[in-house]
Amino acid sequence: MNSVQVVQKEPDGSIRANAVADRDGLERELRESGLIGKLLQAKAEAAAGESAVVVAGGRGMNGAANFRLLFELAEALGGKVGATRAAVEAGWIAYEHKIGRTGQSVSPKVYIACGVSGAVQHVAGVRADLFVAVNNDPDAPVFQVADYGIVGDAAQILPELIAIFSSTQGG
Amino acid sequence: MSKTFEAVIIGGGIVGASTAFHLVRKGCTRIAVLEKDRVGSGSTGRSSGVIRQFYTHPTLVEMARTGLEYYARFAEITGSPSDFTKTGFILGGNESNAETIRKGYAIQRELGIRSQIVSPDEMVRRHPFLRATDLTTGLFEEEAGYADAHASCLGFMRYARDHGAVIMQGTEVTGIETDADGVCAVRTNRGTIATRTVINCGGPWARNIGRMVGIDLPIRTSRHHVVGVSLPEPQPDPFPIFSDPIRSVYIRPEGKRLALLGSNHPDDARDAVHPDRFADDADPEKAADIRQRSSIPLPFLRSGEMAGLWSGMYAITPDGFPILEKSAHVKGYFAACGLSGHGFKLAPAIGRMMASLVTESAPDPRVRLFRLARFRENDYIDSVTTSALSRLSSEFAHPEEGSDE
Numbered sequence: 384m385n386s387v388q389v390v391q392k393e394p395d396g397s398i399r400a401n402a403v404a405d406r407d408g409l410e411r412e413l414r415e416s417g418l419i420g421k422l423l424q425a426k427a428e429a430a431a432g433e434s435a436v437v438v439a440g441g442r443g444m445n446g447a448a449n450f451r452l453l454f455e456l457a458e459a460l461g462g463k464v465g466a467t468r469a470a471v472e473a474g475w476i477a478y479e480h481k482i483g484r485t486g487q488s489v490s491p492k493v494y495i496a497c498g499v500s501g502a503v504q505h506v507a508g509v510r511a512d513l514f515v516a517v518n519n520d521p522d523a524p525v526f527q528v529a530d531y532g533i534v535g536d537a538a539q540i541l542p543e544l545i546a547i548f549s550s551t552q553g554g
Numbered sequence: 555m556s557k558t559f560e561a562v563i564i565g566g567g568i569v570g571a572s573t574a575f576h577l578v579r580k581g582c583t584r585i586a587v588l589e590k591d592r593v594g595s596g597s598t599g600r601s602s603g604v605i606r607q608f609y610t611h612p613t614l615v616e617m618a619r620t621g622l623e624y625y626a627r628f629a630e631i632t633g634s635p636s637d638f639t640k641t642g643f644i645l646g647g648n649e650s651n652a653e654t655i656r657k658g659y660a661i662q663r664e665l666g667i668r669s670q671i672v673s674p675d676e677m678v679r680r681h682p683f684l685r686a687t688d689l690t691t692g693l694f695e696e697e698a699g700y701a702d703a704h705a706s707c708l709g710f711m712r713y714a715r716d717h718g719a720v721i722m723q724g725t726e727v728t729g730i731e732t733d734a735d736g737v738c739a740v741r742t743n744r745g746t747i748a749t750r751t752v753i754n755c756g757g758p759w760a761r762n763i764g765r766m767v768g769i770d771l772p773i774r775t776s777r778h779h780v781v782g783v784s785l786p787e788p789q790p791d792p793f794p795i796f797s798d799p800i801r802s803v804y805i806r807p808e809g810k811r812l813a814l815l816g817s818n819h820p821d822d823a824r825d826a827v828h829p830d831r832f833a834d835d836a837d838p839e840k841a842a843d844i845r846q847r848s849s850i851p852l853p854f855l856r857s858g859e860m861a862g863l864w865s866g867m868y869a870i871t872p873d874g875f876p877i878l879e880k881s882a883h884v885k886g887y888f889a890a891c892g893l894s895g896h897g898f899k900l901a902p903a904i905g906r907m908m909a910s911l912v913t914e915s916a917p918d919p920r921v922r923l924f925r926l927a928r929f930r931e932n933d934y935i936d937s938v939t940t941s942a943l944s945r946l947s948s949e950f951a952h953p954e955e956g957s958d959e
Contacts, residue, residue: 442635442705469637469705472809485782485812485862501592502704503599503834507864520712522721524592 387535390526391416409543418531419547421513422460425493426548429461435492436462439482440470443498443518444537447475452541453497459548465489467505483508497537501525558748560584561912562740564727564763565755567598568703568898569890571710572905573753574719575632580913583718587711588742590726594707596757600834600866601703601898602780602816604795604806606643606695607667610658611937613920615665617903624902625701634709636701641807642794643698644677646689646851651799654938655693669695683790686851688800698795700806703898730766736885737767751912753888758829758867760891767884771877772929773869773892777825777832781815781841782808782861786854801847805855812861815848823870836863868895873934878904878924880911888912889926
């Protein structure tokens with residue numbers, strides 16, 4: 384795994400950032416930061432029929448093949464899959480998944496944006512209690528919007544998240 | 555945050571991003587871009603992204619051509635996509651603007667831009683869904699298209715960042731300090747940054763930045779609507795961007811499913827907003843009106859579903875063209891602002907001009923056209939503009955500020 388950083392915005396606006404070097408480190412950091420607990424809670428709510436989780440992909444998913452990972456994570460969390468304009472126009476996922484000003488508006492408990500840059504027109508379609516961003520560009524504007532950021536390649540990080548939530552059935 | 559930078563760019567929109575890109579290309583790499591919110595979160599993120607080259611001043615046509623050259627080859631130049639889609643562009647006309655079309659066409663021809671004067675029949679051949687019986691002439695520009703303004707802004711920024719620039723988002727400028735040698739530092743909510751060069755690329759907020767060095771920029775911010783409408787089956791094909799000066803609307807495709815409709819009605823400039831109290835939601839009545847006006851030349855727009863409406867801000871100057879300058883009063887202070895709705899298409903050229911102005915002793919002479927003093931000297935830029943509407947000098951204040959001119 385290439386180097387990954389987990390960034391958390393504290394309620395007072397300060398930033399807590401920790402670099403992790405391997406899979407165990409990533410899982411430990413996600414647990415300690417409280418993200419895993421929050422996602423498990425959303426998963427439980429999803430199981431109760433709430434529309435609790437949306438996992439969305441953008442240009443940074445680099446192709447249709449990686450969208451399979453979004454569907455797997457969404458399934459593990461009982462959520463739905465969304466996409467940006469760029470991803471649907473590229474034909475990586477069906478147009479109906481488009482979220483944003485010219486697509487669907489969603490208001491889940493948790494929004495997990497993967498390879499999404501954070502364009503105004505996309506973010507305008509999202510009203511989430513918790514916004515999580517996974518992107519390999521530390522300067523991506525999406526991290527300004529996110530409560531939790533994972534700086535790293537989504538194609539590497541998603542399998543780790545899928546493994547964590549597939550093995551914790553029902554939390 | 556005690557670093558010293560060769561230059562500090564204020565504003566992380568397309569103009570700031572292009573300026574950063576061109577500065578690092580010229581070897582000026584120890585620079586910072588300060589963005590109070592996030593990259594591309596102001597006018598850039600709401601731009602309709604149209605790139606065409608019709609103006610009636612040759613410098614503007616050249617600058618638009620530079621814009622098109624950059625966006626069409628953006629990945630090659632910056633390593634990131636612009637999502638440029640070539641569609642062609644039709645500017646409709648009748649007796650009221652036929653002379654303007656002829657003038658712009660003559661300039662384009664001289665500069666080697668591929669365009670032609672088209673008859674009503676030819677317009678319909680180019681745009682089979684066009685039903686504008688009152689249009690008697692038009693101009694077709696072959697290479698025009700649209701691109702993703704936000705992606706382009708990020709592309710310029712990433713290139714600059716990868717070559718030394720530091721991008722500071724969530725960093726709001728609160729003051730600019732000067733000493734006997736001019737600009738010496740920029741104060742922000744996150745500390746003070748030492749620099750001898752500040753470039754005001756603040757878009758709708760540029761006026762506030764100007765005031766920090768005692769310069770009042772004649773920039774007025776107004777709200778401009780864009781409406782998305784889903785396309786019918788079969789989709790219009792071909793579907794060039796169409797500008798209808800009689801109904802004061804422009805319509806462009808957005809991918810394969812949507813059309814985006816924008817207004818360039820003179821009255822839009824009167825929809826003044828304060829940039830700090832601007833909500834980008836849209837006025838449903840305005841949206842309905844834009845759609846109604848757009849449906850006259852393109853009736854298929856009447857039947858589609860509404861697919862999003864929003865507004866973005868124009869930062870409009872008295873002649874509807876940008877202010878680009880190196881201040882004669884405050885050493886080290888530069889401005890690239892008042893883009894008046896032309897920001898996206900002109901940004902590549904403007905960034906290049908600003909980098910020339912900052913780094914060269916004999917900079918690009920064309921910049922002079924855009925100097926701030928032109929308004930005082932009554933030497934306005936003479937070209938058609940979507941916002942020539944804006945000769946409303948008496949209204950050149952933020953709405954609640956009234957008479958502080």
